[in-house]
Amino acid sequence: MITRVDDYLHKVPLSGAVAEEVGPFTLFRSTTVWPYYARPVPGSGVTIEASDIELVRARCAELEIPLSFEWVVETCPSLGPAAVAAGLTVVEHPLLVLERADFRPVVADARCEILSADEEVVRQSRAVAGLAFGEPGTAVGKAGPAERDAAAAEMSADVVTALQDRVHRGVAVSAGAFTDDGMVATGTHQPVDSATEIVGVGTLPSMRRRGLGAAVTSALVQHALDNEVDLVLLSAETAAVAAVYERVGFRRIGSAGAAE
Incomplete structure (x- = not known):
């Protein structure tokens, strides 16, 4: 199972990188508006040294891209x-x-649906996610519909176009939860x-502790x-x-590592 997961994680960046x-x-060089990362080649069994990190650091400096790594621990x-020894966090x-056999659908007091590539829908979805990750955790926070709408209006057209392209190509499928306040998860x-x-x-953040994240996750699993x-x-x-x-x-099978 964990080998299959590792193989998937090595393929998925190719929808937006070379x-x-x-x-x-493998260093994934982005072809879109957000950066990617380097990953150890699956199945190589090699022991990574700090000197290997420095090879990637030098190449990223040449390409003028951020240095970061993702892997299955x-x-x-x-x-x-090795990353710690090389000074990374x-x-x-x-x-x-x-x-499939483990799926337990979750519903919440909201309408959940798969989202279209309509510009306003994409802007709203990206804005919700940005505000959510801007206040990490599960505690109820401050940002709500007004902040969502402001963030959606200010979003770069390049980001919107890139997200729409992923929807059209079928490499990304999004779901949203809606209440009377519009899209909230x-x-x-x-x-x-x-x-x-x-x-x-x-x-x-202002809409947390209502089961909305679990409901959106359930809708995505069902679609998949x-x-x-x-x-x-x-x-x-x-x-x-x-x-x-x-x-x-879901059940835990290990840990995902990240370094930058």
Whole structure:
């Protein structure tokens, strides 16, 4: 299972990047408006050293792109210590999976639906996610519909176009939760073959603790399972956030590492 997850995570950046081999890593050079990262080549079994990190650092400097890494800790346990030795900041997040038999649909007091590529819908969804991750965690916060609308109006046209393109190509499918206040939660899944990853699930901070994140996640899982996917994965910010996904049927299989 964890090998399959690692293989998926090595394929999914290719929808927005080109791959380049740098030492024991694949560096994904972005072809869109947001940066990507380097990952250890799946199945290589190599022990990563700080000198390997420096190879990627030098190449990123040449390309004038940010230096960052993502990996599955269990398949490359040496990367975290090597990144720390090279002066990077390392974090680990719970890595969870869901298979069809484990799915437990969750509903909330909101309408959940798959989102179109309409410009205003894309702006609203991106704004909800931005505000959610701007106030991380699960506690009720301040940002609400007024802040969402302001953020949506100020969004770069380039970002909107890039997000619309991903929807049109089928490499990103988003869902939203709606109340009388409009869109209040959102998330996306990114299918590759028969697996997909759920990313960017967020609820407007003022609307938290209502089960909206779990309901959006449930809608995304349902869409994935209805469209020839049999494995859904995600990484959670914290154990508390992971508990939200466990309500839907996800279970932890390891840790996702990130360094920058």
